[in-house]
Amino acid sequence: MVKIGNIELPDFPLLLAPMEDVSDPPFRRLCKQHGADLMFSEFISSEGLIRDAIKSRQKLDIFDYERPVGIQIFGGDEEAMAMSARIVDAVNPDLIDINFGCPVKKVVCKGAGAAVLKDVDLMVRLTKAVIKSTSLPVTVKTRLGWDHDMINIDEVAERLQDIGVQALSIHGRTRAQLYKGEADWSHIARVKNNPRITIPIFGNGDVDSPEKALEYKDKYGVDGIMIGRAAIGYPWIFDEVKHYMKTGEHLPKPSVSDRVEAARNHLKWSMEWKGERLGIVEMRRHYTNYFKGIANFKEFRTKLVTLDFPEELFGVLDEIIDSYSGYQFA
Known part of the structure; x- marks a missing residue:
């Protein structure tokens, strides 16, 4: 201890x-x-x-x-x-x-x-x-x-x-x-x-x-x-x-669903703590890190850093899960 x-x-x-x-x-x-x-x-x-x-x-x-x-x-x-x-x-x-x-x-x-x-x-x-x-x-x-x-x-x-x-x-x-x-x-x-x-x-x-x-x-x-x-x-x-x-063993890498869940919670808690607008804007710097290493992700990343309303952003996060179902990280 x-x-x-x-x-x-x-x-x-x-x-x-x-x-x-x-x-x-x-x-x-x-x-x-x-x-x-x-x-x-x-x-x-x-x-x-x-x-x-x-x-x-x-x-x-x-x-x-x-x-x-x-x-x-x-x-x-x-x-x-x-x-x-x-x-x-x-x-x-x-x-x-x-x-x-x-x-x-x-x-x-x-x-x-x-x-x-x-x-x-x-x-x-x-x-x-x-x-x-x-x-x-x-x-x-x-x-x-x-x-x-x-x-x-x-x-x-x-x-x-x-x-x-x-x-x-x-x-x-x-x-x-x-x-x-x-x-x-x-x-x-x-x-x-x-x-x-x-x-x-x-x-x-x-x-x-x-x-x-x-x-x-x-x-x-x-x-x-x-x-x-x-x-x-x-x-x-x-x-x-x-x-x-x-x-001495590795945990499985977080799946796309795990990453979406973390990003969704981070966004939700940021809006609760900072207010909706500031929470959305300040969250934008984090998305690249949550989804680093995912191939052909540019279109989703662009949406995440430009959309202004919570329901749109949560919708994009749902789309990411659908689009990358079963995705394996290198």
Whole structure:
């Protein structure tokens, strides 16, 4: 069993990574149904929460069927992080996660996300401000360092543990790499094998198959794996990894009907949560991933990303099942 504060997770838990414009409640609900053990909100700007920005506040929505679930915040100002932690505390997630890993320019330019890796003293102050402002367990997601010449994850891990961080998720790339090249898990393994480190260490980066999940578990000795991009349009990855680790065998690939059902639920839940119009529009980015690999699909994809009414979209999804009955994936 893996423990984060008073949260009990199964042996070798699988975590859904917080992803901007992806890890919202409808998507998290699908991943929970398919085996995710711990999930996180999209990352939320501490400044946005304090300003009462509608989009930031909406990201605080969590539901009991998701638990355990964490809310992730980011920022570069101690007072703002403390205030936002108190706001998050009031909606009662299971934990608060701090993002010190986001590499995108608009976040880094504000001195937040991965930018904080250049100033570990600031990282410690920001984290202390959050810990002092909440009764919830506080965890951190970060990267190896700013660039190849500044890989400082060993110092980061020790100092964060020393001030009370209760788990650490490490993406095996530097900020300079963005999402290019291969994630280097050897640095994550070194943190895990540091005798001073007693908190759970979760690895993240490039896990996109059951085989790779098992290989990384055995090779690097982490306490669990965080999966991000491989789950987009494919929430079955969690069930597949668990089944393979338990049996050494593969689950059957989700059929066209399985994919339609997931897309239909995702669309329905998005409309319920965001409102009909926004739910339909924001769902458009997901269809390509749900139906990836299906031959001669362009006509259906075009309809899914252009039609504007729920009954039309659900009709297209029914057509897909009829047209691809018995379809075998390569």
